[in-house]
Amino acid sequence: MRRSIKSRLIKNFMLIILVTVIFLEILLITGIRNHYYRNVEDILTSQIEFSTTFYARYFSSGNLEGILIEDTDIFWQHTAAQVQILDLEGNILMDSLGINFTDRIDTPDIQQAINEGRGVWTGNVEYDQEPVMAVAMPIESAGESIGIIRFISSMEETNIIIRQISQILILIGLLVVAISGVLSLFLANSIIKPLKEVTDVAEKMADGQFKVRSQVKVNDEIGRLSHTLNYMAEEITRKENMKNDFISSISHELRTPLTSIKGWAITLKDSEELDNDLLMDGLNIIEGESDRLTGMVEELLDFSRFTSGRISLVKEMVDIKETLKTVVYQMMPRAINNSIDFTVNIDDDIAPILGDENRIRQVLINLLDNAFKFTGEGEVSLAAYEEEEYLVIQIRDNGPGIPEEELPYVKDKFYKGQNSKSHSGIGLSICDEIITLHGGTFKIESQIGEGTVATVGFPREVSA
Numbered sequence: 001m002r003r004s005i006k007s008r009l010i011k012n013f014m015l016i017i018l019v020t021v022i023f024l025e026i027l028l029i030t031g032i033r034n035h036y037y038r039n040v041e042d043i044l045t046s047q048i049e050f051s052t053t054f055y056a057r058y059f060s061s062g063n064l065e066g067i068l069i070e071d072t073d074i075f076w077q078h079t080a081a082q083v084q085i086l087d088l089e090g091n092i093l094m095d096s097l098g099i100n101f102t103d104r105i106d107t108p109d110i111q112q113a114i115n116e117g118r119g120v121w122t123g124n125v126e127y128d129q130e131p132v133m134a135v136a137m138p139i140e141s142a143g144e145s146i147g148i149i150r151f152i153s154s155m156e157e158t159n160i161i162i163r164q165i166s167q168i169l170i171l172i173g174l175l176v177v178a179i180s181g182v183l184s185l186f187l188a189n190s191i192i193k194p195l196k197e198v199t200d201v202a203e204k205m206a207d208g209q210f211k212v213r214s215q216v217k218v219n220d221e222i223g224r225l226s227h228t229l230n231y232m233a234e235e236i237t238r239k240e241n242m243k244n245d246f247i248s249s250i251s252h253e254l255r256t257p258l259t260s261i262k263g264w265a266i267t268l269k270d271s272e273e274l275d276n277d278l279l280m281d282g283l284n285i286i287e288g289e290s291d292r293l294t295g296m297v298e299e300l301l302d303f304s305r306f307t308s309g310r311i312s313l314v315k316e317m318v319d320i321k322e323t324l325k326t327v328v329y330q331m332m333p334r335a336i337n338n339s340i341d342f343t344v345n346i347d348d349d350i351a352p353i354l355g356d357e358n359r360i361r362q363v364l365i366n367l368l369d370n371a372f373k374f375t376g377e378g379e380v381s382l383a384a385y386e387e388e389e390y391l392v393i394q395i396r397d398n399g400p401g402i403p404e405e406e407l408p409y410v411k412d413k414f415y416k417g418q419n420s421k422s423h424s425g426i427g428l429s430i431c432d433e434i435i436t437l438h439g440g441t442f443k444i445e446s447q448i449g450e451g452t453v454a455t456v457g458f459p460r461e462v463s464a
Contacts, residue, residue, distance in 0.1 A: 005195070006188050013184035014177075021173045029166045036158050037133065041120055044135040044151045047079040052137050052149060082132075082152040088114065088145060099127055109136040113148055122155070130156035194222045202229055210237045238409075257289035313356040313437050320391060320458075321350045323357055324384055327364045331372070339377040346384045353391055353458050359434045360458070366427050367395045367454050374399035374452070390441070390457035402446035410444055 083096040090104040112119025113136035122133045134152045138145040201214040210233045214226035264282040328344050335342035371380045375397045383394045402410060411432045428444075435442045439459050446452040 006192050009188040009191060010181075010184050013187065014181055017177060017180040017184070021177055025169055025173045028169055029162075032165050032169075033162050036162055037122065037155070040133050040153055040155065040158055041135060044079075044081060044133065044153055045118065045120075047081065048135050048137050048149060048151045051079070051083075051151075052139060055139060055149075079151060084150040084152065085139070086110065086136075086148040086150060088147065090148075093147065097127075107134065109134050109150070110148060113137050113150075114145065125152075128154055128156075130154050130159060191222075194218055194226070198222060198226050198229060201226075205229065205233055205236075210240070257293040260289045261286050261293075313359060315354050315356055317352045318355050318357045318360065319352050320355075320360070320384070321346060321348075323361055324364070324382070324393070327361055327368070328382065331365065331368050334372060335380065338372060338375075340372060340375055341379040343379070343381045344383075345381070347386065350384060350386060350391065351460060353460055355438050355458060356434075360438075363431045363434050363456065364393070364395075366431050367456070370427065371395055371397040371399070371452070371454075378451075386460065387457075389460055391460055393456045393458070395454045396451065398451040401448040401450055402444070402452055403448060407444065407446060411442070 083094075084092055084105075085094040086092050086105060090106055090110050092101040092105060095101065107121045107123065109119030109121035117138065119136040120133070121136075122131055125132050132152050132154050134150055136148050136150040139147040139149050198214055201212055204212045213230050213233065217223060217226075264286050268279065268282045324344075324346050328342075332342060334340075368380070368382070376399070378398045380398075381394075381396045383392075383396075385392055411428045432442050435456055435458075441455075441457040443455045444452065445455070
C-alpha cells in the first residue's frame with residue numbers, strides 16, 4: 001500500500017510537471033519562432049516599401065519594361081534579399097538571382113498584394129532547401145498598379161537561431177523535469193512517512209495494543225487522523241475498563257444475594273429445632289435476596305435487548321398525569337422511610353402522550369431511585385409541565401452532585417462514577433435508550449455540593 005501510494009503520488013506529480021513543461025516549451029518555442037519570423041517580415045516590408053516609394057518618386061514617369069532593362073538595380077540596391085518583378089498576372093519579368101521561371105507564380109502573397117496592398121508568404125521553393133519568406137507589394141504609376149515587386153529571404157539563418165534557442169529551452173525543460181522529479185520524491189516521502197507512522201500505530205491498535213499513541217503532529221488530514229486514532233484508543237481503553245469494572249461489580253452483586261440465600265438455606269436445613277421466628281426470618285431474607293437478584297437479572301436482560309435492537313415499544317395514548325401520580329404513590333413510602341422531603345408539582349393541563357407506559361414508568365422509577373440513593377435525608381422534587389412541543393419531566397435532588405469530568409459519561413454503558421451506588425452501571429443507559437426510542441431528550445446537569453437535575457422531554461403526540 002505504501003509503495004502504491006508513493007508511486008501514484010510521484011507519477012501524478014511528474015505527469016503534471018511534464019505536461020506543464022511541454023506546454024510551456026511549445027508556447028515559448030512558438031513565440032520565439034513567431035518573433036523572429038515577424039522581425040524578418042518587418043525588415044523585408046521596410047525595404048520593399050522604401051523601394052516602391054523610391055520608384056514612385058523618381059521613376060514612375062518612365063516605362064516599367066525600360067527601367068527593368070536600363071536601371072534594374074533601383075529595386076535591389078537597398079536590400080540583400082532576392083528581388084522579383086512580376087506583372088499583374090504573376091509572370092516574372094525580372095529576378096535578381098537570374099533564375100528563369102517558366103510558370104506563373106500563384107502564391108498567396110501575390111493576390112494579397114493586389115487586393116490588400118501587401119502580401120506575405122512563407123513556404124518552400126525549388127531552388128532553396130530551407131523555407132523562404134516572400135513579401136510582395138504593388139508597383140504603382142499614376143495611382144494604378146502596373147506590376148508586383150517581391151522581396152524573398154531565405155529563413156536558413158533564422159531557423160538555425162530558432163533551433164539553437166529551442167535546444168537550450170528543451171535542455172532547461174529536461175533539467176526542470178529532473179529537479180522536479182527529485183523534489184516529487186521528497187514530497188511523496190513527506191506525505192508517506194506520517195501516513196506510515198499512523199498505519200503502524202493503527203495496526204498495533206488492531207492487535208489490541210491500545211496503550212500506543214500516534215506521535216504525528218502535522219496540522220492536516222493525517223494529523224487529524226492521528227488525533228482520531230489516539231482518541232479512539234482512549235475511548236476503547238475507557239470502555240474496556242468500564243466493562244471490566246462492570247463484570248467485576250456484577251459478579252460481586254450477584255454473589256452477595258446468592259451467598260445469603262445459600263447461607264440461610266443451609267442454616268434452615270441443618271437446624272434440628274427450627275422455631276417459627278427463625279424460619280420466617282430466613283424465608284424473608286431468601287425472598288428479599290431473590291427479588292434483588294431477579295431485579296438485577298431483569299435489568300441485564302433489558303440492557304441486552306436494547307443494545308441488540310430486539311426491544312420494541314408498545315405505544316398507546318398514555319395519561320401521563322395518572323402515570324406520574326402512580327409512580328409518586330409507589331415511591332412516597334421510601335421517601336418517608338429515608339426522611340427525604342419529596343415534593344411533587346404536576347401541571348393540571350398536561351395532555352396525554354403517545355408512548356409505552358410501562359417503559360415510561362421504568363424511566364421515572366429509575367431516576368427517582370437514583371435521586372433517593374444520593375440524597376440521603378435531603379430534598380427531592382419532581383415537576384412535570386408542557387414546554388413548546390415537549391412534555392418535560394424534571395427530577396431534582398440536593399445530593400453531593402456529579403463531578404464535571406464525569407458528566408459526559410454518566411449515560412454510557414457500564415459507567416460507574418466515583419460516588420456511584422449502582423449495581424451494574426447500566427440504569428441510566430437503559431433510561432437513555434427508552435427515551436431515545438420515544439424520540440425524546442434526556443439531559444443531566446449537576447454541580448458538586450448542590451445536587452443533580454435530570455430533565456426528560458417526551459414529544460407531545462395528539463393521536464396514535
